[in-house]
Amino acid sequence: xxxxxxxxxxxxxxxxxxxxxxxxxxxLALAEDVVQDAxxxxxxxxxxxxxxxxPSGWLMAVAKNRAxxxxxxxxxxxxxxxxxxxxxxxxxxxxxxxxxxxxSPVMRDEQLKMxxxxxxxxxPEETQIALVLNTLCGFGASEIASAFLVGRAxxxxxxxxxxxxxxxxxxxxxxxHADFDSRLSAVRRALYLxxxxxxxxxxxxxxxxxxxxxxxxxMTRLLLEAPSAAQPETYALAALMCLHAARLPGRIDxxxxxNPLLEQDRSRWDRKLADEGLALLDRSATGExxxxxxxxxxIAAAHDAAPSVEATNWKAIVQxxxxxxxxxxxxxxxxxxxxxxxxIEGPESGLEALHAIPDAGRxxxxxxxxxxxxxLELRRGNLDAARSHFxxxxxxxxxxxxxxxxxxxxNVCAPE
Amino acid sequence: xxxxxxxxxxxxxxxxxxxxxPERAQQSMQRWMKWMADLDARGHLKDRGQPxxxxxxxxxxxxxxxxxxxxxxxxxxxxYTIVEARDIDQxxxxxxxxxxxxxxxxxxxxxVMKMDM
Numbered sequence: 001x002x003x004x005x006x007x008x009x010x011x012x013x014x015x016x017x018x019x020x021x022x023x024x025x026x027x028l029a030l031a032e033d034v035v036q037d038a039x040x041x042x043x044x045x046x047x048x049x050x051x052x053x054x055p056s057g058w059l060m061a062v063a064k065n066r067a068x069x070x071x072x073x074x075x076x077x078x079x080x081x082x083x084x085x086x087x088x089x090x091x092x093x094x095x096x097x098x099x100x101x102x103x104s105p106v107m108r109d110e111q112l113k114m115x116x117x118x119x120x121x122x123x124p125e126e127t128q129i130a131l132v133l134n135t136l137c138g139f140g141a142s143e144i145a146s147a148f149l150v151g152r153a154x155x156x157x158x159x160x161x162x163x164x165x166x167x168x169x170x171x172x173x174x175x176x177h178a179d180f181d182s183r184l185s186a187v188r189r190a191l192y193l194x195x196x197x198x199x200x201x202x203x204x205x206x207x208x209x210x211x212x213x214x215x216x217x218x219m220t221r222l223l224l225e226a227p228s229a230a231q232p233e234t235y236a237l238a239a240l241m242c243l244h245a246a247r248l249p250g251r252i253d254x255x256x257x258x259n260p261l262l263e264q265d266r267s268r269w270d271r272k273l274a275d276e277g278l279a280l281l282d283r284s285a286t287g288e289x290x291x292x293x294x295x296x297x298x299i300a301a302a303h304d305a306a307p308s309v310e311a312t313n314w315k316a317i318v319q320x321x322x323x324x325x326x327x328x329x330x331x332x333x334x335x336x337x338x339x340x341x342x343x344i345e346g347p348e349s350g351l352e353a354l355h356a357i358p359d360a361g362r363x364x365x366x367x368x369x370x371x372x373x374x375x376l377e378l379r380r381g382n383l384d385a386a387r388s389h390f391x392x393x394x395x396x397x398x399x400x401x402x403x404x405x406x407x408x409x410x411n412v413c414a415p416e
Numbered sequence: 417x418x419x420x421x422x423x424x425x426x427x428x429x430x431x432x433x434x435x436x437x438p439e440r441a442q443q444s445m446q447r448w449m450k451w452m453a454d455l456d457a458r459g460h461l462k463d464r465g466q467p468x469x470x471x472x473x474x475x476x477x478x479x480x481x482x483x484x485x486x487x488x489x490x491x492x493x494x495x496y497t498i499v500e501a502r503d504i505d506q507x508x509x510x511x512x513x514x515x516x517x518x519x520x521x522x523x524x525x526x527x528v529m530k531m532d533m
Contacts, residue, residue: 003446008438039441043434044467044495047448140437 003051008039011056012138015063017110021101022067022088024081025117026167028135034070038062060102067098082171109175111136112226115219116173117166119186127162128190129197134159137215147208148197149399175228184229188237191216191223192293195241199248210248217241235284236293242277243300246270258405262309274304292328295320314343331363339372347376367396371406378413387413417500419462420507423524424516425491433519447515455499460510465497491522498528 012035019031038059052058071080071088080088087097100106118131130148133139139147145155173183198212220238223229250264259265281297299320306312321337334357342350354360354372363369374389390410397403434444455461470492475481485492494516501507504527511523 003442003449006439006442008442008445012438036435039438040431040435043441043445043448046445047452048464048467048495048497051449138438140439143437143439 003055006138007055008042009138011035011059012039013111013114013136014107015059016135017114018060018101018107019063019067020081020114020172021106021110022071022081022084022098024079025169025172027078027080028163028167030070034063034066037066064098064102067101068095071098108222108225110172111222112229113172113175115187115223116175116183117169118162119183119190120165120169120173121183121186123162123165125190125193127158128186129194130155130159131162131166132190132194132219133212133215135163136219147212175226180228184223184231184234187223187229188220188234188293191220192237194219195244199244209252213241213245213248217245232284232287232289233291233293235280236291236297239277239280239284240293240297240300242273242280243297243304246274246277246304247300252401257408258401260405261303266307269304277301277304290323290327292324295324295327299324309343312343314340318344331357331359331369332366334358335363335366335369335372339375342376342379347379350376365396367393367398367402367406369393370396371409374409374413378409383413417502418507418530419528420499420501420504421524421526421528422465422497422499422511422514423526424494424496424514424521425524426494426516426521427491427519430516430519430521434515444515447518451513451515452497454513455510460499460501461497462500463498465495467495468493470494494521 015035015038016028016031019034020028023030041062042055042059046052046055071094075088079085084097087093101110115132115136118135119128123131126148130144133144134141141156141159142152144159145152148155150158177183195213195216198209198216217238220234220241223234224238247261247264247269249270250266250268251259253259277297278301281301284294284297299317302313302317302320317340318337321333321340324333325337335354338350338353338357341353351373354369354376357363360369370389370393374386374393377389378386387410390406390413394403394406394410397406433440435441452461452464471483472485473481473483474485499507499510501510504525507527508525511525514523516523
């Protein structure tokens, strides 16, 4: 049997969650050791005997046995999860309790509790994301560090600091807690940032970006499996991720170069993912609140639905940006709005809108502000101005992919 | 064709290299499976062998049974495989593809003694 892609990484989050239910969050490191141990055994046995028919079940069985051993051996010396401490004390109830921790619905809830716990309000957002990637998605510190262009030591520190806070909690976040809604919105925010990180910047390696986006989608789908978390805003978040991710194959070309939306080969877009996004967007259209996620998803849907740049419903897009400016105003939103305006009214109006961005100062380090100026100057034939804008944009590029793209744009403006 | 025993020796470092993160563990696994499948496809794989636990006993003399192998040992025998090859040179050459080497582990290649009856 073939190994399915990322099997270990996927199983890691599920197993750690189940084991944490038994050992307690304060023993997170122990749970991680048991999982590591199960992978070691799998590596030793599978490489000789081949992959078993049910690899997940195999790993789970090893983890269960280890958990049983550990609880039996250490129950006098160590305290385990307070919720089930009594059950673990007796041989009669111990095995069924461990069995239960590995049942699918329980594992799912444990992963959710872990996700909610990782998004603790006292942790900075970047730490929340790193913790989700580490404990739930099975990425190592070195892998997260390279995806976020952070040094390995710094990332290890960030994760261990976060884990200390996690382990200091008596128990994982209770999904029936009164703070559920506010914590849920923190979780959505973290997943949104995780997705954006994969989609927009950081690592220039295509594979890493796609994986981060994929993980953000997987975690959001997990969230949707829980009735209490499957709120309209969560559907909208899932929709926006799918609708954006559908365009990823067109965004980066074979040579790893960035293609702007206006120049993408739309036949490379992932139609299946786009359809899934549209279905999710439909499901998000209940209730009274139109969140920023709803609006962003609707904008993405308008792009996905358009067969070409010319056939795009720019009017609807500008209106959506107008509403987004009311719900969640930001200079980046204003920048995108200006670009959409230029599509309808021409480059002059676009430039006017760009110059009118209220707190444009916050965009001073953002390469796509000068790039947008360059694009519109180029469109109205102002080559010198365009070239100089693209050069300043290239100087602000955050990674080689962006730099190559912006330098290419600057070269386009070279006089004949 | 003669038979040869591959004895896999792993070091703490090679284990770390192979197991550092779930993704790396998976890559190691894939490399091992590919290597084994390749040996098999070329008709060299006689017996896939068995993996060994890291712990056990070491017995020396009458009353000297101790827990072992020693943890301070530089490398541990992690398992074995029996291959068929033309001669020791070919057997050694075939072992060069073993993924254990990448992390600083080693493969000991020992000819199985031929019994002339």
